[in-house]
Amino acid sequence: xxxxxxxxxxxxxxxxxxxxxxxxxxxxxxxxxxxxxxxxxxxxxxxxxxxxxxxxxxxxxxxxxxxxxxxxxxxxxxxxxxxxxxxxxxxxxxxxxxxxxxxxxxxxxxxxxxxxxxxxxxxxxxxxxxxxxxxxxxxxxxxxxxxxxxxxxxxxxxxxxxxxxxxxxxxxxxxxxxxxxxxxxxxxxxxxxxxxxxxxxxxxxxxxxxxxxxxxxxxxxxxxxxxxxxxxxxxxxxxxxxxxxxxxxxxxxxxxxxxxxxxxxxxxxxxxx
Amino acid sequence: xxxxxxxxxxxxxxxxxxxxxxxxxxxxxxxxxxxxxxxxxxxxxxxxxxxxxxxxxxxxxxxxxxxxxxxxxxxxxxxxxxxxxxxxxxxxxxxxxxxxxxxxxxxxxxxxxxxxxxxxxxxxxxxxxxxxxxxxxxxxxxxxxxxxxxxxxxxxxxxxxxxxxxxxxxxxxxxxxxxxxxxxxxxxxxxxxxxxxxxxxxxxxxxxxxxxxxxxxxxxxxxxxxxxxxxxxxxxxxxxxxxxxxxxxxxxxxxxxxxx
Amino acid sequence: xxxxxxxxxxxxxxxxxxxxxxxxxxxxxxxxxxxxxxxxxxxxxxxxxxxxxxxxxxxxxxxxxxxxxxxxxxxxxxxxxxxxxxxxxxxxxxxxxxxxxxxxxxxxxxxxxxxxxxxxxxxxxxxxxxxxxxxxxxxxxxxxxxxxxxxxxxxxxxxxxxxxxxxxxxxxxxxxxxxxxxxxxxxxxxxxxxxxxxxxxxxxxxxxxxxxxxxxxxxxxxxxxxxxxxxxxxx
Numbered sequence: 001x002x003x004x005x006x007x008x009x010x011x012x013x014x015x016x017x018x019x020x021x022x023x024x025x026x027x028x029x030x031x032x033x034x035x036x037x038x039x040x041x042x043x044x045x046x047x048x049x050x051x052x053x054x055x056x057x058x059x060x061x062x063x064x065x066x067x068x069x070x071x072x073x074x075x076x077x078x079x080x081x082x083x084x085x086x087x088x089x090x091x092x093x094x095x096x097x098x099x100x101x102x103x104x105x106x107x108x109x110x111x112x113x114x115x116x117x118x119x120x121x122x123x124x125x126x127x128x129x130x131x132x133x134x135x136x137x138x139x140x141x142x143x144x145x146x147x148x149x150x151x152x153x154x155x156x157x158x159x160x161x162x163x164x165x166x167x168x169x170x171x172x173x174x175x176x177x178x179x180x181x182x183x184x185x186x187x188x189x190x191x192x193x194x195x196x197x198x199x200x201x202x203x204x205x206x207x208x209x210x211x212x213x214x215x216x217x218x219x220x221x222x223x224x225x226x227x228x229x230x231x232x233x234x235x236x237x238x239x240x241x242x243x244x245x246x247x248x249x250x251x252x253x254x255x256x257x258x259x260x261x262x263x264x265x266x267x268x269x270x271x272x273x
Numbered sequence: 274x275x276x277x278x279x280x281x282x283x284x285x286x287x288x289x290x291x292x293x294x295x296x297x298x299x300x301x302x303x304x305x306x307x308x309x310x311x312x313x314x315x316x317x318x319x320x321x322x323x324x325x326x327x328x329x330x331x332x333x334x335x336x337x338x339x340x341x342x343x344x345x346x347x348x349x350x351x352x353x354x355x356x357x358x359x360x361x362x363x364x365x366x367x368x369x370x371x372x373x374x375x376x377x378x379x380x381x382x383x384x385x386x387x388x389x390x391x392x393x394x395x396x397x398x399x400x401x402x403x404x405x406x407x408x409x410x411x412x413x414x415x416x417x418x419x420x421x422x423x424x425x426x427x428x429x430x431x432x433x434x435x436x437x438x439x440x441x442x443x444x445x446x447x448x449x450x451x452x453x454x455x456x457x458x459x460x461x462x463x464x465x466x467x468x469x470x471x472x473x474x475x476x477x478x479x480x481x482x483x484x485x486x487x488x489x490x491x492x493x494x495x496x497x498x499x500x501x502x503x504x505x506x507x508x509x510x511x512x513x514x515x516x517x518x519x520x521x522x523x524x525x526x527x528x529x530x531x532x533x
Numbered sequence: 534x535x536x537x538x539x540x541x542x543x544x545x546x547x548x549x550x551x552x553x554x555x556x557x558x559x560x561x562x563x564x565x566x567x568x569x570x571x572x573x574x575x576x577x578x579x580x581x582x583x584x585x586x587x588x589x590x591x592x593x594x595x596x597x598x599x600x601x602x603x604x605x606x607x608x609x610x611x612x613x614x615x616x617x618x619x620x621x622x623x624x625x626x627x628x629x630x631x632x633x634x635x636x637x638x639x640x641x642x643x644x645x646x647x648x649x650x651x652x653x654x655x656x657x658x659x660x661x662x663x664x665x666x667x668x669x670x671x672x673x674x675x676x677x678x679x680x681x682x683x684x685x686x687x688x689x690x691x692x693x694x695x696x697x698x699x700x701x702x703x704x705x706x707x708x709x710x711x712x713x714x715x716x717x718x719x720x721x722x723x724x725x726x727x728x729x730x731x732x733x734x735x736x737x738x739x740x741x742x743x744x745x746x747x748x749x750x751x752x753x754x755x756x757x758x759x760x761x762x763x764x765x766x767x768x
Contacts, residue, residue, distance in 0.1 A: 072418055103422070111420030121411035125434040135419035138429060180415075187419060349745040350738045351706035354717060358738065361730035455595035459710050466598055479605035487594040487602065494593045 022050040025085060025190045025222050026113065031070050032079035033063070033246075040066050042246040043080065048191055051220045055233040055254075058243035059269060064226045067243065068195050071224060072113045073106050084109045085190060111139050114184035118196040120176040122168040128155070128179045129164040132186045140187065147186070154182040158212050174205030178212055185216075192216070194225035230273050234258055242266050291481050296472050303468030304489060306382075310464065311454050314386055315447060318393035325394065326401035340398065347395035352453050356388040360460045381460040389457075393450050400446060404439035405431060437508050444501035448494055455490075465489050537736070540723040544733075547716030548740050554636055554715065555702045561641025562701065563694075566648025573653050584649065591646035597707050603639045604630065604711045632713040640708075644701050651693030656682075658689040688759055695752040699745055706741075716740060 026048040033041040040063045048054055056064040069075040073082070073089070078098055082089045089109060090101040100106045122131050132154060133147035142150075155161045158178040168176055177197055184192055194213065198206045210232050217223060217236040227233055233240060233254065240257040242250040250257055250266050261267045329340045347355065363384055364370070377383050408431050416426045458467035469486035473479050537544065572584035591599065611628040618624040659682055667681045709718035720737045724730035 074414055074417060107420040107422055109420070110418055113418075115415070115418040117411060117415060117418075119411050121409070121415035123412050123415065123430055123434065124409070125437050134429065135421065138425055139420050183415075183419075346738075346742060350741045351703040351717070353706040353709070354734055354738050354741065357717075357721065357724075357730065358734040361724055362734065365728075365731060452595035455597040456707075458597070466595065466601070469598065470601070473601075473605060477609070479602065479609050483598055483602035483606065487590075487598050490595055490598060491590070491593040 022052075024049050024083075026071065026224075027083040028071065028080060029082075030080040031067060031077045031082075033066055033070060033075060034078050040246050041070070041077070044243070044246070044248055045080075046071075046224070046241070048222055048224060050190075050222055052239065053217045053221075053223045053225070053237050055237040055240045056224070056226045056243055057228075057230070057233065057240060057269075061245075062243040063246040064243045065195055068193050068224065068226050071191075071193055072110050072115055073100060074115070076100070084112055107139070111135070111187055112190045113193060114187050114189035114191075115193045115195065116177070116180050116184050116197050118199050120168070120173070120180045120200070122176055122180055122183070124168050127165050127167055128160065128171070128182075131168070131179065132183045135183070136186050151182070151186060154185050155179075157185075157215075158182045159208070172205060173201045174208050177201065177205075177209045181209070181212055181216075191222045191224060194223065194227070196226050196228070198227065198229060228273070230258065230270070242269070244269075291472065291476050291478050292485070296475075299463070299468045299471055300465065300485065300489065303463055303465040303486075306457075306462060306467070307451070307454055307464040308493075310382070310386060310389065310457060310462075311451050314389035314393055314454075315450055317390045318397050318450075321390070321394050322397035322401055325398040326405060329398055329402040330405055344395040344399050347392055348399070352388065352392050353456050353459065355392060356385060356456055356460060359388045360384040381457070381462045385457045385460060385462055389450065389454060392453070393446065396446050396449075397443065400439050400442045401435065404435035404442075407438060408434055440501075440505050440508060444498075444505070447501065448497055451493060451497065452490070537732070538723065538727045538729070540719065540727075540733070543719045544716055544723070544736065544740075547714060547719040550633070550713070550715045551702075551705050551717075552744070554633065554640070554708065554713075555698075555705050557637045558640035558644060558705070559698060559701060561637065562644035562648045562697070565641060565645025566652050569645060569649030570652035570656055573649065574656060588646040588649050591643055592650075596643055596704055597710065599643055600636075600639050600707055600711055603642070604632075604635050607635060632708070632711065636705075636708040636711070636713050640701065640704060643704070644697055647697050647700075648694070651690050651697060652686070654693065655686045655688075655690035659685045691752075691756060691759060695748075695756075698752075699748060702744055702748065703741065 024047055026046070028047075029045045030043040031041050031045070032039070032043050044063075044067055046054065046067075056068065058064045066075055070077045070080075071082075076097065076099055087105075087109075089105060091098050092101045093099075122128070123134070126134065129148070129151055132151040133144065136142040136147040136150065137144060152161065152164070155164055158181055160175060160178055160182065163171060163175060163179070168179070171179065177200075181197075197213070198209050201209065206229070210229065213223075213225075214232070214236055225233075237254045239252065240254050241248050242257060242261075242263075244265055249263050250261060257266070258270065261270060325340050325343075328336045329344070331337045360381060412430060412434070413426065416430045421429070454464060455466040457464045458470055461467070463471065465486050469482045472485075473482035476482070569584045569587060572580035573588075575581055575584075608630050611630055615624075615626050615628050618626055663681060663685065664677060667677045672680070705715060706717045709715050709721065712718075716737050720733035723733045727733075
């Protein structure tokens with residue numbers, strides 16, 4: 001369950017300050033996205049180093065979800081650069097617009113950047129266990145036995161070891177979301193993306209999911225998340241980005257952004273929470 | 274009391290003696306004909322519909338439109354007309370009477386098989402296409418986000434889940450094809466209905482002849498339904514709980530197919 | 534050019550027979566369907582049992598077999614009745630079953646079963662809350678049925694109803710087999726005398742295609758009209 005006491009994030013996680021800066025896992029520069037005439041993203045940059053937990057906040061329509069989806073190319077950005085582990089993704093312009101040059105490269109990149117969705121999106125024709133071992137076996141080439149072993153550990157970690165053989169339709173929303181987190185973890189990704197992971201849940205189920213995410217942050221997982229849970233964001237984030245109308249309006253450590261906001265809009269946004 | 278009631282009945286039956294070994298053999302042959310016609314056309318229909326349903330949803334117009342036109346025409350006209358077109362029309366194909374095909378198409382079996390296959394392909398293609406299109410978007414995105422390739426997504430996510438979604442509608446199509454096959458008797462094929470017509474004209478006993486045929490169809494239908502139910506339960510285990518509850522509430526009759 | 538060898542007029546007449554047959558059968562089917570649906574949803578056992586038996590038997594047997602049973606069987610029954618009348622009362626009456634009426638009754642009876650299922654589903658789909666809201670407004674049972682239940686039910690029934698109509702329209706082709714002069718029968722006869730089956734069968738196929746396309750167009754308009762404020766979730 002969520003603890004409401006403020007945890008000092010720098011105490012509970014490996015501190016990047018002491019030694020040289022941690023390795024850069026994901027870097028995007030000047031991401032632009034347009035839907036028709038609407039400029040949803042007007043050039044956003046982000047650098048995630050190992051252990052970073054970056055939270056994107058902003059009102060609906062600010063482009064935060066679109067930006068997150070650009071990070072693993074579920075949306076194709078119209079402009080900007082993208083690098084994972086120092087490996088750039090090259091784009092080329094065809095008559096369908098700007099698309100990645102090499103589909104294989106994109107698939108590899110996506111297997112390094114896992115995503116947890118607002119609506120869980122577990123595959124409904126597979127049991128929870130089958131959902132978790134699917135990508136390790138068929139994308140990463142692990143043996144079935146290895147994948148199952150790993151999956152059982154992950155299920156224990158998210159508190160669902162009893163539910164391995166259940167189908168998604170037999171699970172509560174909170175259980176489905178924790179299962180989806182286990183599915184994302186199974187790929188042992190460099191970066192995990194969370195797209196409003198608790199927005200579709202009943203209030204009483206939110207706590208369990210946040211607890212799992214908190215543990216991941218404490219383990220030093222690199223995460224980028226979109227959320228409306230401000231207390232949670234304050235507790236676990238290393239950095240918070242406030243997006244407004246497709247631009248980063250304010251950015252910095254959580255205390256600075258949330259407690260001493262500089263812009264009026266952010267102040268207004270925070271006061272309505 | 275009962276004897277006096279039964280007496281005229283037994284007398285009446287004895288007088289007619291419709292269900293002799295001879296007529297039963299006619300019905301048995303009818304069953305064989307119906308079953309082979311239906312199973313062959315369903316089998317071929319299934320195989321042909323798989324690629325067609327993909328073409329039906331293709332981004333390329335040259336691939337999609339012909340399939341669309343085909344299903345539109347074959348679903349928009351009566352099977353009887355299609356059967357007549359093929360059966361009576363095949364004679365008029367140039368030189369067909371001299372070709373090696375003639376001995377095959379002269380008999381009604383192959384033209385009927387062709388008509389039924391084309392017809393069931395049209396419906397099955399739309400069923401499969403609908404199931405593929407209705408794959409939940411989020412599940413596709415999740416697959417993409419895991420780094421799956423297009424072909425892997427189709428193989429592991431789209432097809433298995435589409436098959437499960439298509440199963441009830443496809444089962445319906447199986448039973449409707451069985452029922453539609455009764456039309457084969459109109460082109461002199463001795464299927465179950467053909468056998469009934471034969472017995473009717475021989476004995477002028479419409480009730481016995483057609484009710485017996487109806488019972489045979491009913492038994493085959495219920496058997497098929499049972500098998501389809503088992504298949505559905507096997508492939509949709511997540512629905513098992515729901516289904517059992519539903520079955521308790523409704524009588525079994527509701528399972529019988531709706532027309533597509 | 535299309536040469537119909539003078540059968541053009543008869544084909545058009547046949548097409549009219551097809552349309553009339555389909556329309557009249559639809560009316561019977563809808564009425565029977567409503568009765569069946571309410572019987573199926575009835576709490577009393579006998580109506581429920583009878584309705585279930587009716588829909589199961591009809592939907593478990595091919596249309597053509599039912600049609601032959603009713604048509605040929607009906608003729609025999611009528612002959613027996615007239616024999617009996619003659620023997621008993623000396624009435625010399627030959628009752629001939631009119632193929633058109635027999636066709637309408639048979640198709641109506643068959644599709645009544647399918648309509649029954651459609652309506653049963655639609656009635657069950659009506660949101661109980663809306664009926665409760667009407668009760669809370671002090672509406673009488675009859676008023677609730679007329680103003681709330683029925684309109685809502687029809688909206689749920691429309692897709693199934695349309696579907697049944699399209700199938701019914703194509704099923705009318707079967708009456709040619711039992712001797713009714715619909716357009717399929719005219720075309721068959723014309724094919725046999727002129728030896729040009731392609732011409733006539735394709736002509737008939739095109740007319741059916743026109744009829745089904747027209748129906749689909751009308752259904753689309755109707756659906757749009759009746760589904761105002763009744764869309765399925767977000768786009």
